[in-house]
Amino acid sequence: MVEVYGCTELGLIGTRETLVSPDWALGGSLSLTLHEDRAEVSAAHLAKPVLLDDMLAMSPDGRFRLTGRRRDIVKVGGNRVSLEGMNSLLRRIDGVADGMLFPLDEAAAGGVGRVAGVVVLRGRPLDDVRRDLRAALPAAFWPRPFRAVAEIPRGPTGKARRADLLALIGRTGPEE
Numbered sequence: 001m002v003e004v005y006g007c008t009e010l011g012l013i014g015t016r017e018t019l020v021s022p023d024w025a026l027g028g029s030l031s032l033t034l035h036e037d038r039a040e041v042s043a044a045h046l047a048k049p050v051l052l053d054d055m056l057a058m059s060p061d062g063r064f065r066l067t068g069r070r071r072d073i074v075k076v077g078g079n080r081v082s083l084e085g086m087n088s089l090l091r092r093i094d095g096v097a098d099g100m101l102f103p104l105d106e107a108a109a110g111g112v113g114r115v116a117g118v119v120v121l122r123g124r125p126l127d128d129v130r131r132d133l134r135a136a137l138p139a140a141f142w143p144r145p146f147r148a149v150a151e152i153p154r155g156p157t158g159k160a161r162r163a164d165l166l167a168l169i170g171r172t173g174p175e176e
Helices: 083-092 126-136 162-168
Strands: 002-007 011-017 031-034 039-042 050-052 054-058 064-069 073-076 079-082 096-103 115-121 146-148
Touching: 031 054, 039 054, 079 083, 083 096, 083 115, 083 126, 096 162, 115 126, 115 162, 126 146
Parallel strands: 115 146
Antiparallel strands: 002 011, 031 039, 039 050, 054 064, 073 079, 096 115
């Protein structure tokens, strides 16, 4: 089976044989340049290079691996952490039926800012879940505010809208 990686601005960027390797082969006449936290793709048919929102790592043989999305990374106090990694950790805590951590400020998505969170509890007090989460995360990434809710509204694809999450935490409320 061959998997295709691409984006609207470029079309095909690379392919890989999923069962053979996690690494991608760059497509056609494209060239890839890695900057500090961005990948830039150039090609003769492009008017200018295109910056990708995906984070990539190059291997010595010229292949690449997807390592995350810039909007998934939160940077606070010189530390970086993946939102998806934090969400996975939250959902594995005993007593959590569902949960989501998200950037409180737009700046937190790929920048510096705070993280907020909502959690659907299953037979455990919020303070216990909060304690377990704080034991697993550096203090800079503790969600503030962090609220228990009856349900996290999700669309048909399972995604939660930012506006709905902000409403759940009462965005205008005081910091916890």
